[in-house]
Amino acid sequence: MNLPPLNAVRAFVAAARHQSFTLAASELHVTHSAVSRQIKVLEAFMGVRLFDRRIRQVSLTVEGLRFYAQADAALKQIAVATQSVMGQAPARIVRINVRPSFAVRWLIPRLPNFVARYPGIEPHVLTDTLPPDKALDSFDIAIRRGHGGWPASIELRPFLEDAVCVVASPALLAMHPIDTPNDLATLMLLWAKSRKGDLDAWQSHVGVDKIVPSGQMQFDHVHFVLQAAIDGLGFAVVPITLASSGIASGQLRCLFPELRMPVTRYYYGIATDAGSEAQLFSEWLDHELLKHKNAF
Template sequence: MPTREPPLNAIRVFVAAARHQSFTRAAVELHVTHGAVSRQIRSLEEFLGVALFERRIRQVTLSAEGQQFFAEVGPALEQIGAAARALGREAPVRAVRINVRPSFAVRWLIPRLPSFVERHPDIEPQVVTSTVAPAQAADGFDIAVRRGLEGWPPSMRVSPFLDDEVLVVGAPALFRSQPLADLRALASHVLLSAKTRKSDWDDWKKQVGAPRTKPAGRLQFDHLHFVLQAAVDGLGIALAPTSLLAHDLVSGRLQPALPALRMPLTRYYYGLAPDAVPEARCVAEWFEEEMRRAQ
């Protein structure tokens, strides 16, 4: 009769609990619940037929049998991990081509990419920027992000991604010298806009009921990320999608004005190409996690 194999996942949990002398800290390290750790330890003890921990109120310590088992399996588990890491370094890196608009790349995707790279060191994200619809893209891609459901190839299945809305923002120093407390104060400011979103100010004013006054000036740029940089530098105020503002608002480079007066935008969608490499699914799953975090 073949020998029954020990539950390896339970051993991994045991090693973490033994190292910390705590089920709670082991649960934090392994990103599971305290109850899950307790159940895994209990199943391992039942398999071995011995108690590995002495349980007291709010405290656990290794039993004599637990100390002996930890001394044996701890180094063995570390050796397995070292072997896997060494093999992983030899594995080929696979590239995933991500097609996005330039502003989305600069303001949303690239600032968040370090977290994806840390999680998937064997995947190389290649950011391809384009202002044309995915159906018109000259270069191939594995996954793309665009607003709305128009312009996608018929063969692509698209999924909802980010909800969005526009918000008035400007440099803190600008608002200190020229406060924007109400809609009447718009007349004292220079309005910044992008050629790709040149109707936003008129659409926003119509929705919020802004008075028909002439602004102090207007400046237009080719792309939205130039508009936001101009706002950071105090050249005027911008009406920008909240999806692209997170890092500037957190850093204090920009601050919102009239925050209750927002205008909904068409939501973002992402789509996987029919011939996408398998690793593109990892990018899609990461998009889903970022969407839940934003919500």
């Protein structure tokens, strides 16, 4: 049976559906050039041209239209057959142990990407403030800061480097412009019990005068602090990892980005009895790490 490469067919069908290599690349989580290469492979295999390529535009040839109609239907049939078998198979689960703020502010906003890439694997997020070696529930992967509190059997892998910065909402800053660190005294300080010393440590590290905020609000966890900052209640000195989704979405602004204070980096560990799902999640974490480095 002389079958074309399946990945090339998937790339072709996505590009044909969108009439765009760029949109196809976004759907498949690959680069524009990867889609272009796959389609060239398919055209070479079939010996026909499937797309007419123009500047910033592609369109299907007659042969491309004919192949798309049948290839799209064939891929859908494969998906139906796969789902039918998977529906009868045991659920594939990866259990991820993280602190609540990391779950809400870093992991969960990125999980749709993992689910899209591995639709057959269910991520179960277990939030816990205890260190991994005292976790109440078993896990496949745990993510924490530093080397302390890990079971001796787990090999640690370096993950996110981190630093704290000052954040506030654009709406608040529009009403109360902040040009220098001393201007923060006009705003309310938002802080979490678990990171109550960050403002003093940051001031000492970057060498600014002691700031006396107009008031203070305390919260149990950093994700509550960040939500309060997004809602315009005041400013916060928080880890960039936890503020990254808010900064990327425009809900928060990092003030004085050049004045950052490094803090303990994150590590992740895989349980010795974890299945292949954990290895796939590990590879996805490494991919997200590269994206985080490029963004910040």
